[in-house]
Amino acid sequence: MSANAVENTNDLDTQRRNNRRVGILLALFASAVFVTVIIRQWVSGGA
Amino acid sequence: MQASHDTHDHAHGDHGDHAHHGRAPGLMGWFTTTNHKDIGTMYLWFSFVMFLVGGAMSLVIRGELFAPGLQYVSPEFYNQMLTLHALIMVFGAIMPAFVGFANWMIPMMVGAPDMAFARMNNWSFWLLPPAAILLTGSLFVPGGAAGTGWTLYPPLSVQMGLGMDMAIFAVHILGMSSIMGSINIITTILNMRAPGMTLMRMPMFCWTWLVTAFLLIASMPILAGAVTMLLTDRHFGTSFFNAAGGGDPVLFQHIFWFFGHPEVYIIALPAFGVVSHVIPAFSRKHLFGYTSMVYAIAAIGLISFFVWAHHMYVTGIPLTGQLYFMYATLLIAVPTGVKVFNWITTMWRGELTFETPMLFALGFLFLFTVGGLTGLVLAITAVDIQLQDTYYVVAHFHYVMVAGALFSAYAGAYFWLPKWTGRMYDEALGKVHFWTSIVFFNVAFFPQHFLGLAGMPRRIPDYATQFTDFNAVSSIGAFGFGFSQLIFLWVVLKNIKGGEAAPVKPWDGATGLEWTLPSPVPYHTFEDPPVITEEHLAAAH
Numbered sequence A: 001m002s003a004n005a006v007e008n009t010n011d012l013d014t015q016r017r018n019n020r021r022v023g024i025l026l027a028l029f030a031s032a033v034f035v036t037v038i039i040r041q042w043v044s045g046g047a
Numbered sequence B: 001m002q003a004s005h006d007t008h009d010h011a012h013g014d015h016g017d018h019a020h021h022g023r024a025p026g027l028m029g030w031f032t033t034t035n036h037k038d039i040g041t042m043y044l045w046f047s048f049v050m051f052l053v054g055g056a057m058s059l060v061i062r063g064e065l066f067a068p069g070l071q072y073v074s075p076e077f078y079n080q081m082l083t084l085h086a087l088i089m090v091f092g093a094i095m096p097a098f099v100g101f102a103n104w105m106i107p108m109m110v111g112a113p114d115m116a117f118a119r120m121n122n123w124s125f126w127l128l129p130p131a132a133i134l135l136t137g138s139l140f141v142p143g144g145a146a147g148t149g150w151t152l153y154p155p156l157s158v159q160m161g162l163g164m165d166m167a168i169f170a171v172h173i174l175g176m177s178s179i180m181g182s183i184n185i186i187t188t189i190l191n192m193r194a195p196g197m198t199l200m201r202m203p204m205f206c207w208t209w210l211v212t213a214f215l216l217i218a219s220m221p222i223l224a225g226a227v228t229m230l231l232t233d234r235h236f237g238t239s240f241f242n243a244a245g246g247g248d249p250v251l252f253q254h255i256f257w258f259f260g261h262p263e264v265y266i267i268a269l270p271a272f273g274v275v276s277h278v279i280p281a282f283s284r285k286h287l288f289g290y291t292s293m294v295y296a297i298a299a300i301g302l303i304s305f306f307v308w309a310h311h312m313y314v315t316g317i318p319l320t321g322q323l324y325f326m327y328a329t330l331l332i333a334v335p336t337g338v339k340v341f342n343w344i345t346t347m348w349r350g351e352l353t354f355e356t357p358m359l360f361a362l363g364f365l366f367l368f369t370v371g372g373l374t375g376l377v378l379a380i381t382a383v384d385i386q387l388q389d390t391y392y393v394v395a396h397f398h399y400v401m402v403a404g405a406l407f408s409a410y411a412g413a414y415f416w417l418p419k420w421t422g423r424m425y426d427e428a429l430g431k432v433h434f435w436t437s438i439v440f441f442n443v444a445f446f447p448q449h450f451l452g453l454a455g456m457p458r459r460i461p462d463y464a465t466q467f468t469d470f471n472a473v474s475s476i477g478a479f480g481f482g483f484s485q486l487i488f489l490w491v492v493l494k495n496i497k498g499g500e501a502a503p504v505k506p507w508d509g510a511t512g513l514e515w516t517l518p519s520p521v522p523y524h525t526f527e528d529p530p531v532i533t534e535e536h537l538a539a540a541h
């Protein structure tokens, strides 16, 4: 989370860069959960 | 506070092109729109259509159950109806309804011009109709739709036909849509609040959605993983859940409910958020206990990941496991109790009036408390072993889902409708909608507690004759409740066509940035961040 003071100002470039950073981080987290669920069951051989 | 005004040339370079005029004309405009208000509207209409489709399926169920014996449908079709009813209501109606509210209200509440990722927002919505077509279309393929119940338990889900694959694919698509929607909501809330709108001054609806979006991002991939493994078990020779190959069907239940219990709060938390706006507005007081409300929401969200096996008391988990999951589940009553206490205290010595939004919010409060109470009953292992898979459970979760989520969605819809359309709705009709809904709801679902206590199993199209009377009453209630919902359609259509113009703030007790905007809200709002003053803050106190 970046400092609130710069948010929704008219500096669109900064805004977009910050948004992209948070968005990519969240997408990576979701993907990691998805992969972990499957790998975890795969290596345990169904236990 | 007001930032310097230098964006305009800046923005016109790449995506500023849709920033200064409205939607493209006709149908194409709806396909291509990136405006949060358009997308919110589409989510809300989509969810209402799905609500009617899922509702029609529930009437097939209640029609069949009106009397013992088999009357109208085969047992196989009955199973498909109850499966699709649940999947459509959960993923097609309730969740998109609250995402619709989020799209409409969150940017306006935090003083942002739109959602953080406007084009991804468009994609999130347009993934939904294909998923809906897959689910309903699966009824027409050989073997019909999935008949496993929404829990999709193996071994049945490993054995069923093409309809099951379509359901799995639909769940994948819906999951992607939810995850993208959540990424959008979190980023909007964390990054795009107007200066001065600190997290702890944020309206409660935004708080509930912030926690909900994290729950979604953490839990939807788990469901996606579970159904992916189902898919590979079905078609690619793996044996995650297939006992014939050394797999474990109970493993699926663990994974499913690790998603499934947080899902309950994914539905309930935004409902709490809406009610936390409506009750203060019609009590003409600030929300009592803002800080404790925020912590309660976070606590509920966190604990919801550690209680999943209360759905699995009879699967042979160890006694210590049963005890742990019982106590952990009972623990959720504490933050939930804090919230109910705060809502009641908000009303205490308030100047109460009972317009339709307030009626639905109070309906929510009463009925959700009933559903929460039966949830505590079911959390107790020794009791649950008796009541597992009976109508008591069906009654319990309909009090939570219908009364909890649907009633608060109506509270929100009536509350914000004047802001959206710029006109007041027909208050008398709204009240008729509320009273028919709450009476018929209880006629439909209260007797199901008795049926369950007497031992009537769920998910069966036929039953022993001693259950006849309560089933007949329940079916009459269900049909009454179903047709009462058409009153809402009438109210909305009437409101779109005309009606008395709504003032900027039709509810004198309402607080928050959205009530500083004209009614109807202009297509673009807060392109320059607003200056936050004390009186705007729904949160203050």
Ligand SMILES: [Cu+2]
Binding pocket: B260, B261, B264, B307, B308, B310, B311
């Ligand atoms: Cu649960």
